[in-house]
Amino acid sequence: MKQEDIYVPSTMLAYQCSQSGECCGGWEIGLDKKSHDRLSYVLSRNNQKRLFKDTVKKVDPGDEKAKHGYYSIIQFVEGKCGMLEPNGLCGLHKNHGIEILPDICKAFPRLIYKTPLGKELSITFSCPSAAKLLKNREKIVMVKNPDNFFFAHGDLYYCYITKEIFDRKDIVQFYYHLEPHFIEILQTRSLTTEERLILLGITVKRLEALDQPTIDQINDTIQLNRSIIQQSFFKDDIKQIHSSIDHQVFLLKEFVNLRIPSVPNKELKEIFMYIAKTFRFDQADDKLNESVEIYTQYYWDYYHEAKEDIDHILENYLVFFILRKTFIKYTLHEAYFLTIFFYSLIRLLAMGLAIRDKQQVDEDLMIKAVWVIEKAIGHSYLFYQGIINFLREKDLTTVSHAITLLKTPDKRASKKEQIASFVD
Numbered sequence: 001m002k003q004e005d006i007y008v009p010s011t012m013l014a015y016q017c018s019q020s021g022e023c024c025g026g027w028e029i030g031l032d033k034k035s036h037d038r039l040s041y042v043l044s045r046n047n048q049k050r051l052f053k054d055t056v057k058k059v060d061p062g063d064e065k066a067k068h069g070y071y072s073i074i075q076f077v078e079g080k081c082g083m084l085e086p087n088g089l090c091g092l093h094k095n096h097g098i099e100i101l102p103d104i105c106k107a108f109p110r111l112i113y114k115t116p117l118g119k120e121l122s123i124t125f126s127c128p129s130a131a132k133l134l135k136n137r138e139k140i141v142m143v144k145n146p147d148n149f150f151f152a153h154g155d156l157y158y159c160y161i162t163k164e165i166f167d168r169k170d171i172v173q174f175y176y177h178l179e180p181h182f183i184e185i186l187q188t189r190s191l192t193t194e195e196r197l198i199l200l201g202i203t204v205k206r207l208e209a210l211d212q213p214t215i216d217q218i219n220d221t222i223q224l225n226r227s228i229i230q231q232s233f234f235k236d237d238i239k240q241i242h243s244s245i246d247h248q249v250f251l252l253k254e255f256v257n258l259r260i261p262s263v264p265n266k267e268l269k270e271i272f273m274y275i276a277k278t279f280r281f282d283q284a285d286d287k288l289n290e291s292v293e294i295y296t297q298y299y300w301d302y303y304h305e306a307k308e309d310i311d312h313i314l315e316n317y318l319v320f321f322i323l324r325k326t327f328i329k330y331t332l333h334e335a336y337f338l339t340i341f342f343y344s345l346i347r348l349l350a351m352g353l354a355i356r357d358k359q360q361v362d363e364d365l366m367i368k369a370v371w372v373i374e375k376a377i378g379h380s381y382l383f384y385q386g387i388i389n390f391l392r393e394k395d396l397t398t399v400s401h402a403i404t405l406l407k408t409p410d411k412r413a414s415k416k417e418q419i420a421s422f423v424d
């Protein structure tokens with residue numbers, strides 16, 4: 001039987017687990033039924049029935065966790081997985097080999113998608129070794145069936161995409177034309193990261209305006225973008241888009257104040273409380289102009305100068321955001337807003353870390369910002385959904401609103417600035 005094709009982002013070929021044990025705490029280790037039975041069998045054969053009994057707990061079938069495919073969970077001891085030994089190594093792995101590990105541990109930090117093409121891989125940067133891959137300066141390409149590539153994949157998939165997407169009548173039927181093009185836009189290095197994201201937003205808006213999209217229209221859009229990128233006036237046109245820094249700061253303030261404190265992660269909470277205080281996000285809305293001034297000042301003092309040195313990190317992060325199939329899971333404009341939201345949050349967090357540490361933003365600080373966000377909220381569907389719901393409630397899911405989060409704050413930001421009609 002022909003082996004299923006596997007598609008691996010080139011950066012991931014260099015991934016190696018550093019056995020930091022970082023991934024073995026801070027969230028619940030859920031077991032599917034097969035992993036549960038495998039653990040039970042191997043541990044009882046090796047006189048470790050007690051360990052199994054004390055550590056693995058069945059999930060009630062009516063429980064929310066059961067709906068996410070958890071049959072049981074491994075209990076924590078002092079905030080870490082009960083299978084972790086005092087030396088920081090996984091006892092299961094050490095004593096019984098990699099094959100016995102729960103499927104979720106075998107896969108992590110890889111995100112494995114079962115799709116019409118075969119298996120497609122992406123990665124979460126909540127693993128510190130994975131986050132270091134963001135330093136790679138080569139453009140990411142998808143490698144089909146790479147040589148000597150192995151990882152102990154069980155039966156667990158992060159997400160299933162069936163071939164029925166090709167029968168859909170909406171834009172999603174062309175997903176496999178759009179994904180490489182979106183990545184191409186994000187890797188256009190003649191543009192700044194913000195310009196690339198603005199072009200992506202304009203593309204999303206154009207695509208969503210197609211009533212009954214056809215492949216010719218998709219190809220025309222792609223060709224149009226390629227010719228736009230070549231034109232020198234494109235950058236000038238983008239400069240004409242006025243940013244509304246008030247709006248940008250207002251949205252960030254709302255997110256920080258409303259959403260982040262409910263995230264059960266101490267490190268993220270602390271840094272965001274620091275940010276709320278530093279940027280005066282804890283003040284009433286009628287004091288927003290103070291926050292705008294502080295945000296603008298800090299942006300220029302701590303972030304702007306470093307942009308060229310950190311752009312590749314953001315580029316890589318954004319490419320992986322696409323490879324996580326965000327533009328299938330949500331409508332195009334919602335996925336676009338999520339992309340911009342995480343981009344803005346990382347930028348804000350990196351600024352906060354830089355101010356706290358009294359240094360300019362640099363590569364390591366950006367990676368730290370990505371890591372903290374991914375660890376705390378990157379996996380949470382509920383959080384993603386919460387953002388979308390929040391934006392819907394406030395009627396803020398348009399591409400134009402998202403673009404206001406992108407523009408560089410003008411050194412003389414004025415309250416009178418308005419969102420331009422450029423993309424409307």
Ligand code: SF4
Nearest residue numbers: 024081083084090105
């Ligand atoms: S089972 Fe092992 S690899 Fe999995 S979370 Fe526990 S200690 Fe880590």
